[in-house]
């Protein structure tokens with residue numbers, strides 16, 4: 034066992050930034066779980082020495098809340114699992130930790146940390162863990178514990194034998210949640226060579242977890258009644274003895290927990306499709322990316338059209354949902370090619386589960402190295418999206434989103450709806466400044482750690498501007514990654530000057546949340562800060578139909594809205610019901626907002 038001087042390491046994985054909690058259930062710290070389970074098994078740490086920071090802090094707390102949690106725990110090291118959506122926040126927090134608890138080592142690992150990555154320049158980070166983390170992290174822990182100087186980079190030369198990697202669920206380092214998928218790996222490595230992906234470049238040797246894990250893991254999944262098992266294998270179909278593996282899963286999954294995974298459609302045969310169904314697979318993710326052979330060649334993804342069509346048909350016939358990925362902005366792809374790709378999937382009736390992504394040029398990938406040769410222009414910061422190509426200029430790329438929305442009748446960027454309640458007791462996500470603003474704000478100024486990862490603020494003209502400006506400055510200082518929604522409760526459209534002052538105070542243009550809306554055409558063009566006008570005046574609301582304003586409309590419901598405001602309701606503004614309403618009226622509203630449920634916000638006083 035390690036020598037007994039106790040030390041403390043915190044591991045955390047910050048979620049995809051969002052206002053509501055749609056993706057939080059997917060923020061499962063599996064990587065941290067593997068690191069901890071391996072360290073315990075290999076005597077690099079005691080259980081109490083490594084803590085995976087509780088999910089309510091990580092998922093719902095603002096920056097100050099996370100920093101306070103770490104500072105209060107007097108930790109020796111803090112490790113961040115880094116993805117493109119959290120790397121900037123991780124670096125900000127590492128910087129703050131270095132300033133306030135200089136004795137704590139800051140560690141960055143995860144898929145985002147690749148050789149020559151821009152974050153390697155950061156002096157807020159003591160050590161980076163590159164590639165497969167288990168062995169490297171345990172080596173780091175030993176150095177930390179022995180008082181040895183930490184290396185800048187910890188990397189394992191040889192990928193671990195997966196027989197020796199314990200599963201975090203079986204070691205009870207991670208516990209599944211009833212309403213969350215359970216993430217499982219049956220293999221590591223990928224034999225394919227997609228040029229936009231770093232995974233195959235770093236880990237092309239196929240390795241498999243031993244079979245005896247599976248029945249135990251399915252037993253845990255059953256005990257915790259998880260709604261889905263998410264097999265994280267990059268290409269499940271390359272499992273050796275695939276039919277035997279499917280038969281084993283069928284036996285272990287007698288209760289029929291739905292399983293999701295990624296496969297190549299071309300390899301699907303009638304036998305495989307039927308065995309997948311029997312085993313409990315309910316959906317698969319498949320990459321098509323494009324039907325343009327030249328684009329596919331450029332990204333290193335050969336494609337067999339006939340077999341693809343056959344595979345899709347076989348799985349669909351078994352009732353397995355086929356989620357097909359399409360990429361916008363590939364080398365050589367024109368708008369015509371992109372449209373052909375959508376048409377092809379529509380002919381196969383796969384459009385409902387189609388997932389469209391702008392091309393990301395991830396640091397360290399072959400395609401990023403070749404970007405100049407293909408004339409691809411891209412964001413230097415995450416999500417590294419291609420913004421124009423020699424075949425699709427930037428304006429066309431932006432218009433493409435509207436084109437997709439019209440063609441597929443989908444919303445590419447769901448509307449940003451404020452939160453009108455405080456769903457998590459630990460943190461403030463909703464602040465009503467229309468009464469007693471000063472005492473409420475004084476409390477928050479004293480305790481910025483009470484602020485959540487997202488904050489809706491309702492104000493009216495009576496709230497002093499200097500108080501709001503102070504709040505904006507405080508938020509930027511203490512919680513710069515908190516997403517802010519300012520709801521202005523008044524009947525007049527806010528003046529440009531009023532909005533400009535507030536924008537100067539609250540807006541942080543460098544927020545990742547702004548970049549992921551790059552392709553959205555919008556009258557505000559800011560997303561980490563969003564303005565809303567809350568009004569019950571149909572006359573004011575009517576103006577929004579004919580003219581875009583630099584704020585979104587929230588119509589306050591009253592009976593006259595149903596009687597006289599049908600034309601406004603047809604435009605589907607956000608509709609806030611914040612006073613008692615009859616069940617007949619509510620039914621009528623629900624009927625009118627059928628298909629737009631998120632825009633109907635009912636917060637009647639209890």
Ligand code: SF4
Nearest residue numbers: 223225227230233267
């Ligand atoms: S994108 Fe998927 S299939 Fe392609 S190399 Fe990466 S992990 Fe493998």
